[in-house]
Amino acid sequence: MTDTLLHIDDLKTQFFTEEGVVRAVDGISFDVNEGEIVGLVGESGAGKSVAAQSILRLIDPPGEIVGGEVRFRDEVLFGLEEGPNGELRERDEMLSNEEMRRRIRGREIAIIFQDPMESLNPVFTVGNQLREFIKINRNLSKSEAKEEAIGMLREVGIPEPVERYDNYPHQFSGGMRQRVLIAMALACEPSLIIADEPTTALDVTVEGQILSLVDELQDKYDTSFVWVTHDMGVVAELCDRVNVMYLGEIVEQATADDLFYDTKHPYTEALLDSMPRPDQTVDELNPIRGVMPEAIDPPRGCRFHTRCPDAREVCTEVHPDCREVSDSEGASHKAACVKHDAFDVGYEFSDPIEIRAETGITGDVVTDPQEGD
Ligand code: SF4
Numbered sequence: 547m548t549d550t551l552l553h554i555d556d557l558k559t560q561f562f563t564e565e566g567v568v569r570a571v572d573g574i575s576f577d578v579n580e581g582e583i584v585g586l587v588g589e590s591g592a593g594k595s596v597a598a599q600s601i602l603r604l605i606d607p608p609g610e611i612v613g614g615e616v617r618f619r620d621e622v623l624f625g626l627e628e629g630p631n632g633e634l635r636e637r638d639e640m641l642s643n644e645e646m647r648r649r650i651r652g653r654e655i656a657i658i659f660q661d662p663m664e665s666l667n668p669v670f671t672v673g674n675q676l677r678e679f680i681k682i683n684r685n686l687s688k689s690e691a692k693e694e695a696i697g698m699l700r701e702v703g704i705p706e707p708v709e710r711y712d713n714y715p716h717q718f719s720g721g722m723r724q725r726v727l728i729a730m731a732l733a734c735e736p737s738l739i740i741a742d743e744p745t746t747a748l749d750v751t752v753e754g755q756i757l758s759l760v761d762e763l764q765d766k767y768d769t770s771f772v773w774v775t776h777d778m779g780v781v782a783e784l785c786d787r788v789n790v791m792y793l794g795e796i797v798e799q800a801t802a803d804d805l806f807y808d809t810k811h812p813y814t815e816a817l818l819d820s821m822p823r824p825d826q827t828v829d830e831l832n833p834i835r836g837v838m839p840e841a842i843d844p845p846r847g848c849r850f851h852t853r854c855p856d857a858r859e860v861c862t863e864v865h866p867d868c869r870e871v872s873d874s875e876g877a878s879h880k881a882a883c884v885k886h887d888a889f890d891v892g893y894e895f896s897d898p899i900e901i902r903a904e905t906g907i908t909g910d911v912v913t914d915p916q917e918g919d
Pocket residue numbers: 811812813848849850851852854855856857858861866882883884885
């Protein structure tokens with residue numbers, strides 16, 4: 547029996563803009579177990595970073611978490627209930643902002659952002675920032691915290707950590723700065739680290755080094771991760787389980803092995819097809835056709851239907867939820883696609899029916915760009 551560390555149920559985060567309401571995260575649910583690396587993967591605009599930041603309630607106006615529940619062990623990080631007049635209000639047991647700051651952020655759940663320069667202060671040395679973080683969060687003296695900081699720099703593979711302790715962030719390479727952020731995230735030995743595309747800005751070799759380091763440290767500290775990425779290669783290398791996001795929703799949820807070898811959703815298939823594979827030689831890459839529609843006005847029916855090569859008329863009408871579609875008794879495998887028997891829409895998928903623009907569907911109906919050449 548695995549212990550659930552993080553439980554997310556029907557989480558919704560919206561941005562209230564002049565153009566309308568952007569449903570960036572629209573009812574996602576997933577769990578993270580102790581010692582597990584869970585991926586959130588999808589293209590830009592899928593809502594994965596907003597989802598990750600919503601876990602720690604790091605959403606600023608005009609954004610707002612408007613529904614669902616986030617639980618970390620027995621603590622309610624976010625949860626709403628209906629008040630006496632039907633209004634939604636925060637549940638009594640939900641942690642206050644002060645408690646989130648004091649007990650959870652950094653100590654229990656740490657976050658690593660994509661751009662280390664946004665997280666490191668350019669006017670203080672790297673050692674100073676790491677030492678202060680450790681001193682405050684672990685209640686150590688200045689000299690004890692300095693010793694710990696140098697130890698953490700060594701642990702994440704910074705060469706000559708004693709000398710490097712006095713360097714400023716600009717004196718570190720991008721990969722080394724990202725290592726410093728990993729050191730900072732691990733400094734309090736949190737149970738969960740949320741990594742928001744931390745290797746996206748790095749070159750492939752440095753990215754490989756960081757992923758190996760994370761793998762090694764995860765084994766050592768048994769830390770759980772939510773790993774946000776658009777890169778299926780990173781998912782293959784790191785993740786135990788994966789949530790594929792499209793336009794604010796989870797469309798496939800499976801173990802990493804099942805996701806790669808028994809793919810159940812056409813969007814995941816398209817992501818995999820667009821990825822260069824070292825084991826295959828291809829003349830050209832196969833990008834996902836079309837562009838992701840705006841989350842302010844998502845297409846009716848299946849949100850992927852405007853780009854889906856398998857789309858049928860029914861896909862323009864039924865909005866599929868993410869439900870169990872596994873055909874074995876193994877691990878859970880969920881997908882939001884009506885072509886699976888679990889949806890029983892009374893439609894024969896072997897009969898192709900073209901989706902026509904006259905159906906009045908919001909969003910462009912995509913044809914293969916090569917067809918028009
Ligand atoms: S429901 Fe239809 S449009 Fe959506 S992914 Fe499945 S086949 Fe494609």
